[in-house]
Amino acid sequence: MTGSENKSELLPKLTIDGVCNAGGGVYDSVNLDGVGKINGAVKSRAFRANGQFKVLGDLESTEMICEGILTVHGNAHIAEGKMDGMLTIEGTLDGEHLEVYGVWKVKKNCEIERMKTEGAFFIDGLLNAGHVEIHLHGLSKASEIGVEALRVRRLSKSKWNLLRFIPKFNPELQAKVIEGDELDLEYTTTDVVRGNRVSIGPGCTIGRVEYRSELIKHPKAKVGEEMKVGD
Amino acid sequence: MERELISKKELLEITGISYGQLYRWKRKRLIPEEWFIRKSTFTGQETFFPKELILGRIDQIVNKKDDLSLDELAEKLSQSPLLPDMHATAGELLDRNIVSKVVLDRYGITPAGERGAVYSFPELFPLYVIDQLLAAGEISLEEGGLLVETLNEQWPKLECKPCDLLFFRKMGLSSCVIVSVPAELHFDKGVKVVARLSLLDLTEQVKGKLI
Numbered sequence: 001m002t003g004s005e006n007k008s009e010l011l012p013k014l015t016i017d018g019v020c021n022a023g024g025g026v027y028d029s030v031n032l033d034g035v036g037k038i039n040g041a042v043k044s045r046a047f048r049a050n051g052q053f054k055v056l057g058d059l060e061s062t063e064m065i066c067e068g069i070l071t072v073h074g075n076a077h078i079a080e081g082k083m084d085g086m087l088t089i090e091g092t093l094d095g096e097h098l099e100v101y102g103v104w105k106v107k108k109n110c111e112i113e114r115m116k117t118e119g120a121f122f123i124d125g126l127l128n129a130g131h132v133e134i135h136l137h138g139l140s141k142a143s144e145i146g147v148e149a150l151r152v153r154r155l156s157k158s159k160w161n162l163l164r165f166i167p168k169f170n171p172e173l174q175a176k177v178i179e180g181d182e183l184d185l186e187y188t189t190t191d192v193v194r195g196n197r198v199s200i201g202p203g204c205t206i207g208r209v210e211y212r213s214e215l216i217k218h219p220k221a222k223v224g225e226e227m228k229v230g231d
Numbered sequence: 232m233e234r235e236l237i238s239k240k241e242l243l244e245i246t247g248i249s250y251g252q253l254y255r256w257k258r259k260r261l262i263p264e265e266w267f268i269r270k271s272t273f274t275g276q277e278t279f280f281p282k283e284l285i286l287g288r289i290d291q292i293v294n295k296k297d298d299l300s301l302d303e304l305a306e307k308l309s310q311s312p313l314l315p316d317m318h319a320t321a322g323e324l325l326d327r328n329i330v331s332k333v334v335l336d337r338y339g340i341t342p343a344g345e346r347g348a349v350y351s352f353p354e355l356f357p358l359y360v361i362d363q364l365l366a367a368g369e370i371s372l373e374e375g376g377l378l379v380e381t382l383n384e385q386w387p388k389l390e391c392k393p394c395d396l397l398f399f400r401k402m403g404l405s406s407c408v409i410v411s412v413p414a415e416l417h418f419d420k421g422v423k424v425v426a427r428l429s430l431l432d433l434t435e436q437v438k439g440k441l442i
Contacts, residue, residue, distance in 0.1 A: 094258075111258045128254050148251035176276070181251035194240075196249055212249075230244060 024057050041074060118155060136171040136187060147180035154187050172203065236268065237282040246289050259305045261292055284432065287439050317441050319355060322346030329440050330358045334365065337372060338379050357382040359437050360396065360428065369426050370398060374405050385409050398426045
């Protein structure tokens with residue numbers, strides 16, 4: 001780690017203002033404003049994008065701030081990041097601490113330690129995370145979710161009135177399986193929920209719940225089957 | 232050779248770990264992606280694991296996680312699967328029952344009795360393999376030499392591909408071959424396959440004993 005830090009002073013900076021394309025590579029910082037493409041993989045310490053950009057390769061960055069529309073054609077590795085707007089990742093996404101506000105899509109698996117998201121998301125693979133806080137404003141989907149702690153809430157509608165691009169579906173979370181230690185769900189539809197302490201809130205439709213220590217169920221939640229497992 | 236599988240639910244019951252821990256270890260690369268085997272069952276899709284590997288691995292993690300951080304542990308476990316950067320002295324190999332004295336005396340890199348001799352992983356691994364086969368009574372000490380030679384020669388060429396080691400006999404002559412899996416081999420009638428071992432499984436076992 002120290003080696004790369006020493007080197008980072010020598011690394012070039014990439015700056016785009018306006019409409020421009022650039023090559024990939026290893027940079028200290030990347031500053032993008034406007035519209036453009038990066039033709040290849042980018043590795044950088046700090047990545048900031050403002051506007052509409054495409055990365056035609058993998059994206060790796062320790063810090064990332066992104067506003068607008070960003071599409072990554074490869075895998076993304078972002079240690080710390082805050083994203084506003086639309087984010088599409090064609091490969092896998094992994095990171096330590098991410099905040100995403102808006103609509104985001106990941107085509108493969110997603111591995112994040114801590115994450116907070118408001119808006120809507122579509123994950124075609126597994127969402128594997130430590131602590132997740134989800135505030136739903138649109139239909140969100142993940143094929144599987146495996147976490148330590150998960151909290152799902154519906155956002156009040158007034159807060160998001162300005163943003164019309166969010167799919168006008170019922171704000172809810174859909175997944176085939178949700179597994180985790182502490183699950184606190186609202187407006188969630190799944191086949192199976194397996195956890196230690198599970199709380200099923202209003203708006204949930206769940207095929208089967210398997211829990212170890214505790215199950216709290218809201219009267220308005222629909223649960224097909226309940227099962228206490230283990231000791 | 233079918234591996235015995237264990238479902239995720241059974242695994243958590245046996246080991247007493249939680250879903251959160253399992254997913255956390257997966258994120259930290261303590262449990263390789265390939266071990267998560269998806270199969271559809273009558274209750275929908277379920278995840279299975281190779282039983283011996285996963286139980287061994289979880290045992291290692293649970294025992295070591297107090298001494299080492301998860302990241303340190305991940306580093307040790309995730310080194311290239313067939314060529315981990317590990318060393319052990321002859322004494323350690325004996326004490327930890329990785330290699331028996333007979334094998335070490337015969338095929339060790341230094342004359343018998345030197346407990347301080349340092350073995351790298353590629354040097355100690357063939358000894359472990361012979362030891363396993365000898366203990367099972369499948370080969371003789373003489374034939375062990377053939378194995379050591381083959382493994383030493385072919386080891387660098389394997390490039391961490393999953394491989395099986397086959398040991399077979401025909402009309403009293405013994406021979407061994409390394410094949411990358413999955414592969415099916417068909418011999419003539421006179422050939423008797425004495426042993427077929429997965430090198431990946433064996434390296435996992437040795438790593439488990441060394442950490």
